[in-house]
Structures are given as structure tokens and as C-alpha cells.
Amino acid sequence: MGHRVVVWGWALALLVGLAACSPSQAHSTAAPRPERTEIILATTTSTYDSGLLDYLLPLFEDATGYTVKVVAVGTGKALRMGQEGNADVLLTHAPAAEKPLVEARDVVDYTLVMYNDFVIVGPPSDPAGVRQATDAADAFRRIAEAGAAFVSRGDDSGTHKKERALWQAALGAVPVAQAWYLESGEGMGATLRIASEKGAYTLTDRGTFLALQDTLALDILFQGDPALMNIYHIMRVNPEKWPQVNAEGGRALIEFFVQPETQALIGQFGVDRYGQPLFFPAAGKSEDELRQNP
């Protein structure tokens, strides 16, 4: 009796296994699909956390029939995914890190989409006097001089890269060894929460902060310096290097982001909830144009 149970058990497992290797999968290896509906979009955690993609992508999907799979990771990983052909489209905000990919032709159709800015937030008591800073580098210098707790993303994200550049401008080096310099290695939301709990300063994009500010004990203490501008580019992974990427889908998605209707929607996003937009549409402009006229 026990013997029969074992045999039936294996037979059942085998059947389930075969069923899992469903016909549609076998079909896709047998003949190339004329229309691949899945687009993998690699983007950053802060972009995703703002909610903009959850707002825009359903409109794209309804209009075109594509399905966009959003993978939200640090900028470092998103760009790495592009270099290894593991994504179709990249939407990131670290132009300095993106340039090598453009030059190496790992990505094509490198297109500016929108911008927003970073702000320096911290405890309302502002022990380091950041409110009186003259520019972003000065704000960081004040934090260092006061030895005030500062939480870094510490994860090679776009925000982290911007933060490192500001430390370079302020002190000539990133103060990793200092006891007051904390590195979370986490996304922007988690990092903000850590800063709030510890009464520390941090650099954040305005969007994530606005979305979470009700739950945080932090205030915006410094903003407006052109150095804090955060510029978003969208790009396609080069199908010549990686034939398996969805080139058609990638092209359609980029077109969607730069078309006037979508740009208008981007400019409206967040206004009714926060009284101010989280992003500023900028398709068609160049980086230099933006930096000169913040």
C-alpha cells in the first residue's frame, strides 16, 4: 500500500512538472514571436517610489498593448543591467555615470525626459545651521564642522553619487571614516526614516521627501542650488549588442515619455496632493540649458 502511494506521488509530481512547462513556452522557442509584449524598464528606487511610473505606465499599456515590467534598483545596478542586456529600457538620473554607457554604445536613443531637484533635510532644530548656508557645498561643510549626524544612501545610487560630488566640493573628500557619517545602503524611503529616527541630516530628492514627510520628523533646510538639480534620461539598451532586447517596445516607451501629452501629465503629477509638482518636464532641452536656467 505504501509503495503505491510513493509511485502515485511521483507520477503526480511529474505531471505537475510537465504542466508547468506550458505549451506557450515551448512555442516561443520554436518560432520567433512577431510582437513581444513585455518591456523590462530598469529604473531607480527613488523614481519608482515617487509613484510617477504607477501613474503613467498604465496609460502606455492601455494605448499600446505592451506590458512594462519595472525593476526598481539603485542607479548602479540599473546601468549594470543595461550593460549586461538584462533590461530593455533604462530611466535613471546620474548623467555622469550614464555618459560612459552612451559613449560605449551600450545604450542608444539617450533622451532627456524631465528633472527635479534634491533638497537637504534634517532635524527642525538644525544644530549645524544648514538653513544659513550659502550654497549646497557650504551646507555640507557646516554639517561636517558641527559633526552632525548625516545618513548617506551608501549604495551607488544616483542620489549617492550626487551626495559624494557635494562632499568633494565641500571638503575635497567624502567623510566615510567619520563617526557621524552613517551609510544605510538602503533606498531613499528607508534612509529618510533612519535620518528621522536619529535626528540626522540627509540628501534626498524632493519627490520622495514630499511623499513621506507626514511620517518623518524632518524639515527641508536647504534647496535651490543648481548643483542640486537632478536630471532624468531615458535610453534603450542597444539591440546590436544585445539582440534579445525588445527594441520595438523600447522605442515605443521612449516615444511615450517625450510626447507632449505625457510631458504635460508629468508636469501635473503631485500638484493636487503636495501643492507642487514632483517633476518638471524637459524633453527637447539639453543638460546645459537646464543648468543655466534652473
Next chain:
Amino acid sequence: METLWRGLLEALRLLLSGDPEIWAITWRSLRISGLATLISLVLGLPAGTWLALRARIPGRRLWFSVVHTGMALPPVVVGLVVALFLWRTGPLGRLGWMYTPTAMVIAQVIIATPMVVGLTATALQQQDARLRWQLLGLGATRRQLIWLLWREARLPLLAAVIAGFGSVISEVGASLMVGGNLRRSTRVLTTAIVLETRRGEFDRAIALSVILLGLAFAVNYALTWLQQHDEDGEP
């Protein structure tokens, strides 16, 4: 596959070069999970013994169900609940324990204790009840009785320790939530692996995974040696 191979080489390189940060993270993992396992033993062993041996417990079956549910608690849920208590806005906020190793130990104790309680109770229930009567008949005090029963059940009890330790050395959800993965204070092997993967540093992520597996293996080997070693020659 190449990534895996590169990761293994990187693991070797990191260990041999004595990268201080890797060693600090490893040692921290061991300390936090080791302490949590110890505390869960101190709490769980007596509780499990009580659950198994006490003659009349109202709702014993209910208690067992609670313990078994506790063994299957998702660590992220534990992390969330602990965070709700320890956040500044929470009831224990004034302690300032959020994002410290203390919080991680607390969460891991909550994860490991049900495991210890459940396995201890089962181990003792499996014992022949006549052994208990015989020991009592021979004049054993309560303390002697419990000690002897524990010794008789040392195999499954050591399994409880191994299970408890295994459940916390490998968990990442609660550690991330209440620890915050801070570089010099609360980053452990599991949370560091999440970070390196997110950064695209797959070599380092695999290296850390190898170290974690090696650590878990080493500890379990030691415990198993202890467990199986008694088998030879001991009455």
C-alpha cells in the same frame, strides 16, 4: 555561471586578504545571531519543558498551536511589529533602540524562541513517560528530574538549538527593517548581500553568500559534532 565562479574566487580573495569590513560584518552576524539564539534558549527551554511536562495545562493544545504558528512567523512581519514598537512614535520610542543591534537581537529572539519552545516540547513529549515515573520513584528532586530528562533528550534538544540558530543567521527581512543595514553598526551578512546585489556588485554578493554558508556550516558542524559525539559510549 561565470559570475558564480568569479564570486567564489572573490570570496577566497576577500577572506584571505583579511578585508576588515568583511570580517567586521561576519563577526557582527555571529554576535547578533549567537546572542539571540542564546536568549531564545534561556527563554525557550524552560517554556518548552513546562509545556510538555506539566500535568494539567488548560488549553494545552491551543498553546501548542500558538507555538507552531510562531515557528512559521514570517520574519518580515516580526520586523514590522518590532519596528512599530521601537519607532520614535511608538510606545518604546524613548529607548532609542531603532536601527541598533539591540533591535536586531530582539527581533531575532522573537523569531527563534517559538522554534526552541516547540522542538523542546516535542522532544520531551516523545520520551517514555515511564522514565519520568521511574526517576521520581528513585527520589529525584524536581531539578534533578528536569536535568536528567534534558540529558536523555539531548539529541533533539541540540536539534532545537541548531534550528533556532539557523532561523536567525539566515534571516534578512527583520534585520533590514529594524537594523537599517547601517555600515558600521547594523550591517550583517544577509543585509550586506542585499546591498551588493542592489548595487550590481554580484561578485561581492556571491562572496558574502559563500561566507554566510561557510559560517552556518561551521557552527552547525560544531553543534552536530556535539550532538552526535555523545552517541559513542555514553549510556
